């Protein structure tokens with residue numbers, strides 16, 4: 001990297017990068033820039049806790065069970081409250097919705113109401129918190145549909161094609177914020193010495209030649225014939241392609257981030273483990289759709305096995321979906337196997 005380019009990378013903050021991007025949109029008001037900055041600040045606060053979770057009495061579980069029926073980890077709760085409290089008073093949002101709360105989160109009456117909607121998974125990969133495995137925050141930003149007054153549930157139930165911006169923060173060997181406003185995918189690494197996210201990965205594109213596939217092979221016996229055959233294909237068992245390496249962390253953000261940079265496919269397919277449960281574990285609105293937006297911005301694709309994730313019209317805040325995401329040709333191959341074999 002030439003010196004001037006290195007300098008450009010070293011000092012490009014999120015604000016400068018977004019303002020440079022928004023210069024192309026004269027009508028841009030800068031509110032989205034500020035909203036992304038608010039999310040970055042939440043990421044810094046959460047990161048400060050995750051990097052010393054073992055010391056900060058914040059490991060382990062609360063006594064609570066969330067709307068997902070899952071035991072709430074202390075860090076889940078901390079992250080959830082941090083994001084809400086850093087965004088409930090800014091006048092940029094009409095409503096928020098979080099994985100940890102059954103209903104949309106209103107803006108308190110004494111604060112101004114804005115035009116954006118923020119949906120988020122405050123802490124993804126919670127089961128890994130106590131084992132020092134990377135976890136993350138995932139967010140989606142929409143424009144409100146309702147004209148005025150408090151934001152509504154309908155404002156939250158929008159298809160991914162309406163996304164204004166989406167991204168994630170990954171708390172790993174470094175803390176990174178990766179986002180897109182529809183103009184490519186860009187990664188910023190937190191420099192703790194200055195407390196700023198600085199541009200480190202400009203215009204990320206998924207490498208054409210994939211390296212990994214990511215799935216919980218432990219559930220193979222619960223999959224459909226098509227998903228089993230697809231998995232055999234990825235492992236080169238049918239001789240049609242070279243075997244891919246298996247990497248599965250159990251944190252969607254970590255698995256997605258690795259495949260975004262190295263090339264590969266992540267999938268959490270429908271399974272018949274709990275016949276009474278809806279197909280797929282991952283949530284459409286604050287896991288699948290935001291990452292699908294990023295995947296497509298990085299030349300990839302995301303599907304539920306039959307339909308483009310970004311086209312799915314949500315009917316419920318916490319609805320789940322099967323997810324195949326990563327290199328476009330690998331995801332389309334999954335759709336092919338499922339179409340042929342079910």
Ligand code: AHG
Nearest residue numbers: 121123124125126127216250251252
């Ligand atoms: P969350 O911690 O927000 O509930 O998300 C956990 C998800 C996702 O991060 C990961 O890909 C998946 O759960 C792992 O599920 P399994 O343990 O069933 O493989």
Ligand code: MN
Nearest residue numbers: 121123124125
């Ligand atoms: Mn999650």
Ligand code: MN
Nearest residue numbers: 099121123124
């Ligand atoms: Mn979560």
